[in-house]
Amino acid sequence: MTQPSYSTITRDGLWYNNPATVQLLGLCPLLAVTGTAVNGLGLGLATLLVLVLSNVTVSLIRDWVRPEIRIPIFIVVIASFVTAVELIMDAWFHDLHKILGIFIPLIVTNCAILARAESFASRNSVPRAFADGLAMGLGFAAVLVLLGAFRELLGHGTLFQQADLMFGPAFADLQLTLFERQGMLAAILPPGAFIGLGLLIAAMNVINQRRERRRRAEAAVQPAEQAGA
């Protein structure tokens, strides 16, 4: 089996096979914590960390894990890392941990992580598994932050409120206030998350289609290139 190139891994994780918008995995935390951009970033980074750690570990042990017990072993690996990350967050990012609450332990049940362990890390070398974890984690975190920013903007009229929870008191001024009055309540509530995610996926599809159309148009002008592709 040929190993995918690093550029393919990166593009898949960030765009073409984005865990949140294309694979539609891990939607429960995605929809639940994206009330603000900072919350999204917090959960995104925690997920990224767990994804990288679990991918590397699964790839390291891929030769001696017997196929019939691989799933329980992956889950033990993932659960251990999630618990470790949760303890670390509770110790060093106490307030953020308080806000994200139940969704940190719930990273264990994020199917995106098990899916990457099963479909990628257990079949590829350690550096590639690392790159995949990084790309997929970044792709997931980017969607969380975008969705959080979108909902925060509509719902609270601010951007990056409570940034101090994450980066320390020096960043309390990072908050951008666009309007003061009460925003759209629906954006903060769960329906806002569904609608926001839907719009995000729609936007990605539009961009993909435009690109596809342009590529076809170029190919039609140069039929020789089409033969090559």
Added chain:
Amino acid sequence: MSLPLRDMARSGLLLTAFAVAGALLVGLIWQATAERIAENARQAVLRQIDELVPPDARDNDPYHDMVEIADWRLDPRGPTPVYRAFLDGEPVAALYAATAPNGYGGPIRLLVAVCPNGVLIGVRVVSHRETPGLGDYIDRARSDWIDQFDGRSLDAPPEYFWRPRREGGAFDHATGATITARAVVDAVHHVLDYHRARGSRLLFPDGPRMGQP
């Protein structure tokens, strides 16, 4: 039959090895972080004690003058720590670390400061899991909702009005998040109830009694 049996044993051993390694990792990290996590929780309580009973209104350290009280009105799940504040030997306040068990997102942990005579000094939310942007208005970082408890007592408002406005009570709440408000109002009422019935006498045996402010 010996081959599958050996396979099973090997799988079992492998799984055990990973479980042990995972537990070891979590144990090590727990050991490294436990102290900091406990310190964080302590700091959060200390900050709120200071907010409710400022250091110049007392001359003892309430955090270390703590009594544990087991009463279902304060916390149906277990004993409630109550911190006592004194100034010149006179009781100033009892701070009940009570829990509202019926929040929308689970238990809401409160710190309720009551004068010995049963008047509320104030209430703070220590931890909650209410819906962000909807039920989290009880958090003082979000809104000043919690300040409406200041100066209240069992008789102000009368018993019937200890409920959210939507149910005919005296307490405001955010539209669409009545459950959160009801949980907090009920819990505070329970504390006052307990304080009048037993707490005041239990905590401050030498201090002023209810009804003699």
